[in-house]
Amino acid sequence: MTVTWTSGYSIKEAMPFVEWGHEGGSQVHLSPAGTLTFSRNSMCGSPARTVGWRDPGYIHTSFLKELWPDSLYTYRLGHRLPDGTHIWSKPYSFRASPYPGQDSLQRVVIFGDLGKAEIDGSDEYGNYEQASLYTTNQIIKELDSIDMVIHIGDISYADGYLSQWDQFTAQIEPIASSVPYMIGIGNHERDWPDTGSFYGHNDSGGECGVPTQTLFYLPAENRAKSWYKTDYGMFRFCVANSEEDWRAGSEQYRFIEECVSSVDRSKQPWLVFLAHRVLGYSSGSWYEVMMGTYGEPMGRDGLEELWQKYKVDLAVFGHIHSYERTCPIYQASVCSSQTFPVYPYLQIIIKASRVERDFVSFCVRACRAGACRTDRTATSAASTRRRTSSSSSAAPASLPSGTAYPTGASPGTTTSDSGS
Numbered sequence: 001m002t003v004t005w006t007s008g009y010s011i012k013e014a015m016p017f018v019e020w021g022h023e024g025g026s027q028v029h030l031s032p033a034g035t036l037t038f039s040r041n042s043m044c045g046s047p048a049r050t051v052g053w054r055d056p057g058y059i060h061t062s063f064l065k066e067l068w069p070d071s072l073y074t075y076r077l078g079h080r081l082p083d084g085t086h087i088w089s090k091p092y093s094f095r096a097s098p099y100p101g102q103d104s105l106q107r108v109v110i111f112g113d114l115g116k117a118e119i120d121g122s123d124e125y126g127n128y129e130q131a132s133l134y135t136t137n138q139i140i141k142e143l144d145s146i147d148m149v150i151h152i153g154d155i156s157y158a159d160g161y162l163s164q165w166d167q168f169t170a171q172i173e174p175i176a177s178s179v180p181y182m183i184g185i186g187n188h189e190r191d192w193p194d195t196g197s198f199y200g201h202n203d204s205g206g207e208c209g210v211p212t213q214t215l216f217y218l219p220a221e222n223r224a225k226s227w228y229k230t231d232y233g234m235f236r237f238c239v240a241n242s243e244e245d246w247r248a249g250s251e252q253y254r255f256i257e258e259c260v261s262s263v264d265r266s267k268q269p270w271l272v273f274l275a276h277r278v279l280g281y282s283s284g285s286w287y288e289v290m291m292g293t294y295g296e297p298m299g300r301d302g303l304e305e306l307w308q309k310y311k312v313d314l315a316v317f318g319h320i321h322s323y324e325r326t327c328p329i330y331q332a333s334v335c336s337s338q339t340f341p342v343y344p345y346l347q348i349i350i351k352a353s354r355v356e357r358d359f360v361s362f363c364v365r366a367c368r369a370g371a372c373r374t375d376r377t378a379t380s381a382a383s384t385r386r387r388t389s390s391s392s393s394a395a396p397a398s399l400p401s402g403t404a405y406p407t408g409a410s411p412g413t414t415t416s417d418s419g420s
Ligand SMILES: [Fe+2]
Pocket: 154, 186, 187, 188, 276, 318, 319, 320, 420
């Protein structure tokens, strides 16, 4: 387990460490922490380098190793001062991950685009993330039944106003101090012109990834690239960085292939691809109007090949601030032996909730009804019908009348369309 925190102590002023042990046990372990920081000059532009700059203090990271699977641990953060006295945090606790391959239950919450907000409703820069409080409060309320959180990009929306990282990390601390809080990189962390990001926009406010890649430890071979793989219980997560090139032949593409091909499916039967930007296949009006149904398709064909070849179970994206899901799609079609191999679907149907079973059944029915292609004509017609209907579950034009979507399960059903 990795523990990261921020303080005002450099290593010349105090030695950072974590004191930890089995809950209720007598043995106490001490693990030293490494210390990083970053400077104004490592910012790529304004406001991060100018009016938004704030000294981040020191970021400490410690690794608690050789944990007993599924065991409860307590820990606290310490700083040893030169006179031998200590500064202590309050105590925290976490449960260690299950042994890889152990038949066990994992409950993983995945979302993108969270941000932060003032709990008293005060105005602030980028004051459009009030809903983040609902999300964090709900997760905190249900924390006893959550094993892991993955935040796939657009983390704090500090956008170059660095004090907002403190506000964000304070908001998520009850979560991140208790369960693994993994992140991916989004445009609001990384994008800045002429700094190597795939998109040359100024969405990061001059941060160009530096605060994110210092504040959050990622198990990445190259911290600046920020793509990585991680196993948790019965999951293998391949977390890509959509703000770097991932087209076939790129360095990241090679990493993704290595990630999806190297997993031992007897231990991690669930193989999940995560990234910030959506790889097209959206029928949402924002993408459809602004960018075409297949917005941002860069590299999609190549990635699809990998997902198909190595039988990726699930791909989840953020960025669009909407909830939307699709039937299985391969090469713009939902209907082929490639998208409906029998065995995996039997597995899903057996293991899934009733809502999921209904959704799979819907996809099979849609396929049989001829709603195979996900081309713009079909989805545009579906969107038009949605906009003119009082129901959010209108069927695509190519489905025969009377073929109903399960509630909330239509491919392309969106709850909102805004932002990125
Ligand atoms: Fe985004």
